[in-house]
Amino acid sequence: MSVSVIGAGAFGTALAVVLAAKGPVTLWGRDVAWRGENPRLPGVVLPNTLRPTDRLDDALAETVLLALPAQVLGGFLAQHGAMLDGRNLISCAKGIDLQTLQGPSALIRGACPDATVAVLTGPSFAADIARGLPTALTLACEDADAAEALQAQLSTGALRLYRSTDVTGAEFGGALKNVIAIAAGAAIGAGYGDSARASVITRGFAEMTRLATALGARPETLTGLSGLGDLVLTSTSEQSRNFRFGLALGHGRDFGAGTTVEGAATARAVAALAPQLGVDLPISQLVAGLAQGHIAMEHALDILLNRPLKEE
Ligand SMILES: NC(=O)C1=CN([C@@H]2O[C@H](COP(=O)(O)OP(=O)(O)OC[C@H]3O[C@@H](n4cnc5c(N)ncnc54)[C@H](OP(=O)(O)O)[C@@H]3O)[C@@H](O)[C@H]2O)C=CC1
Numbered sequence: 001m002s003v004s005v006i007g008a009g010a011f012g013t014a015l016a017v018v019l020a021a022k023g024p025v026t027l028w029g030r031d032v033a034w035r036g037e038n039p040r041l042p043g044v045v046l047p048n049t050l051r052p053t054d055r056l057d058d059a060l061a062e063t064v065l066l067a068l069p070a071q072v073l074g075g076f077l078a079q080h081g082a083m084l085d086g087r088n089l090i091s092c093a094k095g096i097d098l099q100t101l102q103g104p105s106a107l108i109r110g111a112c113p114d115a116t117v118a119v120l121t122g123p124s125f126a127a128d129i130a131r132g133l134p135t136a137l138t139l140a141c142e143d144a145d146a147a148e149a150l151q152a153q154l155s156t157g158a159l160r161l162y163r164s165t166d167v168t169g170a171e172f173g174g175a176l177k178n179v180i181a182i183a184a185g186a187a188i189g190a191g192y193g194d195s196a197r198a199s200v201i202t203r204g205f206a207e208m209t210r211l212a213t214a215l216g217a218r219p220e221t222l223t224g225l226s227g228l229g230d231l232v233l234t235s236t237s238e239q240s241r242n243f244r245f246g247l248a249l250g251h252g253r254d255f256g257a258g259t260t261v262e263g264a265a266t267a268r269a270v271a272a273l274a275p276q277l278g279v280d281l282p283i284s285q286l287v288a289g290l291a292q293g294h295i296a297m298e299h300a301l302d303i304l305l306n307r308p309l310k311e312e
């Protein structure tokens, strides 16, 4: 099966680099004028078997990895969905679409009804994958046979994929961990310490599980790579853009515009979903308020600590 990657950002490029070791891969980006090295993934030399293109009709393989940011995906599919339909379409985005409050797989299904839809997610920094460091991810597809075939197609020596049929659990775990990582970063940035961060991670994980299971996810998926695994990585590493965005909030500093921070928009989507689903998500709702500037950092701690005491 042929492979292409749509989205020449850091993650799409990293995936294309490692998959190109198995066979030819086409990488589509709207601007691929660079040669040899993509500035979105500095320091990584692109192999000869990776072919960048800015023509979408030139990047239509049997298996297509969609590595665009979550807030961009809906517009892209509205424009190009018909060209992509009927293929294996694998979402690599970690967010919830703010306009529809849907995850990427639902957006893809809506635009491409005849596609086989899957999700690739889990703890992995693009730079680590591209350097060939060992990484384990979740490949989720409701069709168990397709999941197995895609798992075999996309695993490499260092990139080990575990398969699952719980698409909702995998993709919402990946989206929601970004929101909690912002809170973890804010706790560190504000000087609240490692104990506070551990509380944010743990209570944040409870929120992720509450929301994802309300949407139909299996709770055990949340304890896997795509949920807890990625939450731990993103909440503890300054390689994470979401964590660094939280650090800046905590410090009261600006954060560079133009950096992909999926958790900021996703927190707003979560805040809109929470009342619809009747779930209590205080940390995520706080992140939504902080990210929009509706809540000042100096009030954030009081908001969390002054809630009524409760059973764990
Ligand atoms: N980076 C990482 O370590 C990981 C990222 N992910 C996920 O992958 C997804 C992509 O992130 P990442 O690659 O890091 O993002 P980057 O910020 O590195 O790149 C974003 C890419 O999206 C492209 N883009 C933006 N808007 C549009 C548009 N309207 N039409 C077409 N292309 C567009 C940009 O193109 P241009 O360069 O032309 O602006 C750029 O290539 C996110 O959901 C992220 O959570 C998942 C795991 C790891």
Ligand SMILES: O=C(CO)COP(=O)(O)O
Binding pocket: 094, 122, 123, 124, 125, 178, 181, 230, 233, 234, 239, 240, 241, 242, 243, 260, 261, 262
């Ligand atoms: O998803 C990621 C790691 O698994 C990348 O995290 P950031 O988007 O926060 O950099």
